[in-house]
Ligand code: OGA
């Protein structure tokens with residue numbers, strides 16, 4: 001086999017020695033000693049993939065990788081999604097969305113409030129995200145944590161009456177439901193063009209979805225993007241959704257990620273919702289996000 005194709009085939013790459021250490025919480029694991037700047041062997045990729053399915057959040061410590069290396073690693077999991085807010089895509093790397101509160105020359109350099117409400121990335125699309133990766137570029141000395149709630153556990157522990165009330169029902173997801181809320185100097189968001197609005201027309205998904213790889217059921221609603229339950233009167237829909245949201249984020253379902261320099265965090269949007277805790281506006285925070293496309297929920 002010619003050298004060039006050998007180098008591009010992951011079957012010929014050496015395995016790396018690395019540890020997978022689950023957190024004490026019922027979600028998340030830390031991956032220590034793996035270097036994502038090197039292409040992963042098939043065996044290493046299989047271990048990482050399984051850890052992602054088992055723990056839903058994989059925290060890769062100490063990753064000194066370029067945007068292109070983040071993109072290459074992300075692509076091993078699927079097709080990448082390009083965010084609708086084109087103004088916040090990294091120059092020459094549109095697969096990367098800049099998540100940042102930094103303002104330069106009066107212009108925000110990235111999406112400042114990527115996760116003010118609990119949400120699953122791109123649940124407002126027909127094909128929501130499989131998972132997202134955030135790579136820390138600049139971290140504040142205080143705050144800036146990201147919280148993850150395990151929606152398999154939320155479904156498994158949901159009171160019987162609530163389960164019966166929502167099983168088989170669908171809900172509407174909309175990108176614009178909270179888009180303009182809190183639109184102010186600290187939480188600036190560009191006005192969407194009609195073309196952008198057309199890309200984020202609302203969609204309907206089942207309230208209880210089955211994970212396509214593990215077969216486990218999970219709730220699939222969130223305060224960030226879910227607006228109503230199909231076929232129910234508004235007040236009933238509101239009340240049920242509020243009960244589901246409250247149950248989803250009970251402390252025993254949640255892992256709070258406190259960022260360390262050079263962390264790369266890869267979570268499963270089919271199993272979790274997440275939230276940005278926020279940080280004082282005068283402190284700089286910048287992360288690079290890649291978003292992998294998933295299947296239509298069923
Ligand atoms: C995201 C997101 C949370 C954070 O980038 O999808 O929700 O803590 N970010 O920045």
Ligand code: MN
Nearest residue numbers: 114115121274
């Ligand atoms: Mn998000």
